[in-house]
């Protein structure tokens with residue numbers, strides 16, 4: 319029976335905002351849906367070479383599917399495994415669609431100056447000097463997105479319940495970012511963005 323030693327290090331992200339954490343190879347990260355029904359746009363960069371990052375398109379190619387499950391390896395743009403899924407209490411995540419951004423709110427909702435996951439990522443990684451246009455796409459944790467047999471993409475409210483988590487192991491030294499998606503104009507976050515917690519835990523036998 320494994321147990322988790324809590325509170326080694328944590329970042330509580332308010333709804334609509336982003337948080338960032340460093341992980342050493344072998345460290346375990348919990349991503350918790352604190353209040354429920356909240357998407358976390360998740361990004362990971364190789365710590366010493368941020369041009370290598372978690373890449374949803376390469377994950378789709380290597381994994382040959384659009385869902386993840388426990389023990390899966392999650393791949394970088396160079397097809398190196400960056401993370402392993404240790405445990406997943408939700409089972410619904412998306413890696414087909416990009417982060418929300420100002421143009422998404424402008425084009426689809428006629429709203430300007432809305433907070434977005436892409437701008438959250440840009441702001442919290444300014445020191446990494448990645449041009450906005452070259453920021454990576456997210457792994458949208460807890461996001462309900464489906465592609466039907468006709469190729470149509472549909473979405474719904476995040477099914478994650480309060481307190482549910484996905485647990486990931488770093489397979490290299492990483493910088494990780496989570497954005498508690500600020501989308502409040504579509505059902506994604508039940509029209510009410512809420513908190514996400516990133517927490518390092520120690521798994522021991």
Ligand SMILES: [Zn+2]
Pocket residue numbers: 359417418434435436498499500501
């Ligand atoms: Zn978003």
